Amino acid sequence: MGCTAADVVAALRAAAEVVREHRDELVRLDQAIGDGDHGENLKRGFTALLSRLDAEEPASPGKVLKLVATTLISTVGGAAGPLYGTAFLRASAAVGDAAELDRDAVARALQGALDGVVARGKAVVGDKTMVDALTPAVTAAASVDGSVAAVLSAAAAAAAEGAESTVPMVARKGRASYLGERSAGHLDPGARSTALLLRAFADAAAKA
Ligand code: ADP
Numbered sequence: 673m674g675c676t677a678a679d680v681v682a683a684l685r686a687a688a689e690v691v692r693e694h695r696d697e698l699v700r701l702d703q704a705i706g707d708g709d710h711g712e713n714l715k716r717g718f719t720a721l722l723s724r725l726d727a728e729e730p731a732s733p734g735k736v737l738k739l740v741a742t743t744l745i746s747t748v749g750g751a752a753g754p755l756y757g758t759a760f761l762r763a764s765a766a767v768g769d770a771a772e773l774d775r776d777a778v779a780r781a782l783q784g785a786l787d788g789v790v791a792r793g794k795a796v797v798g799d800k801t802m803v804d805a806l807t808p809a810v811t812a813a814a815s816v817d818g819s820v821a822a823v824l825s826a827a828a829a830a831a832a833e834g835a836e837s838t839v840p841m842v843a844r845k846g847r848a849s850y851l852g853e854r855s856a857g858h859l860d861p862g863a864r865s866t867a868l869l870l871r872a873f874a875d876a877a878a879k880a
């Protein structure tokens with residue numbers, strides 16, 4: 673049993689709701705080590721995405737992911753806009769035009785997303801970015817047997833742990849790196865939003 677375009681759309685609608693609920697938290701995290709716009713940036717992007725999804729119904733999961741990419745690139749701004757945009761673009765390319773995504777396709781999409789973020793932002797694990805959440809998520813997804821929901825659930829759990837691991841780190845990429853040692857002791861906002869998005873996708877897959 674795979675994930676259809678409609679399932680992917682449902683997961684994105686759920687993610688938009690989670691972004692809305694966590695907007696203030698993400699703003700606070702970004703105020704501590706950045707400029708405080710991360711929650712609003714993402715909320716703007718996912719609100720725009722909801723409008724696009726109301727207006728059109730992409731025919732395949734890959735086309736849905738491409739629509740997410742173009743929408744986030746044109747609306748989110750900051751560092752995270754192009755990074756998330758590239759992530760969804762590479763995820764889209766990784767799944768091609770299959771009508772349904774099985775567990776392997778979902779694992780490939782996550783790997784594509786990580787490759788896109790790394791190609792764009794050049795961060796490695798330990799730099800205190802979304803890469804610290806996404807990297808363990810990809811590893812977990814590749815090593816779990818079972819359904820799409822099981823794969824996404826493992827990825828979400830690993831991403832949550834990965835995000836927590838950013839707290840003691842000194843930022844070496846992005847705006848937080850300007851703070852040097854003072855960036856330590858704070859959760860990275862992008863790692864947190866990555867974990868939140870994966871949790872929303874996993875919860876949606878469990879309901880599908
Ligand atoms: P900005 O820093 O431009 O205000 P946001 O606040 O929207 O952009 O996003 C900040 C997040 O982007 C950071 O918390 C971090 O996770 C992520 N980020 C920044 N630079 C990079 C990079 N080079 N590679 C990966 N992620 C990055």
Ligand code: MG
Pocket residue numbers: 702706707708709710750847
């Ligand atoms: Mg910011």
